[in-house]
Amino acid sequence: MTDQQPLWQCPVETLELNSPSAPALTHFRQLDAVQDRLRPVFRNAEGDGYWMFTDHAVILDGLQHPELWSSSVIVPTEPDPPYKWIPIMIDPPEHAKWLFPSIVFPKIMGMPVGHLDQFLEWEDKILHQQGVGEQVNAARFEGMQQVMG
Structure with missing residues (x-):
């Protein structure tokens, strides 16, 4: 991969965030490094692959538009889990029922x-x-x- 990506091409990186044997805080350092290099978004090739947003404004925008971005998948390597963490993995309008x-x-x-x-x-x-x-x-x-x- 070159330092200069064409504007139409999203960078792809393999960032293994599900390696339990990694020393403490390793994943945070990896995320910091990726966030510095790959803004506002990149494709993580881990597992089946998934998108990671690395810019605060883009993340906030995504959180405010559940019609475009779902919260139903928290663990990207498990896209169809048999469980739902309430209220984190529930999208509006059902999410509001759990805010009581x-x-x-x-x-x-x-x-x-x-x-x-x-x-x-x-x-x-x-x-x-x-x-x-x-x-x-x-x-x-x-x-x-x-x-x-």
């Missing part, structure tokens, strides 16, 4: 389900701050104060 657990917590706390957005905002402030230090702790504390009223 986020409604359970406001009910347990005695909150109206209509306040779910507020609950999720608090949850984000308390549990999903990046980093460490006074600023992060202050944001978490602010979230807790909002919960406590």
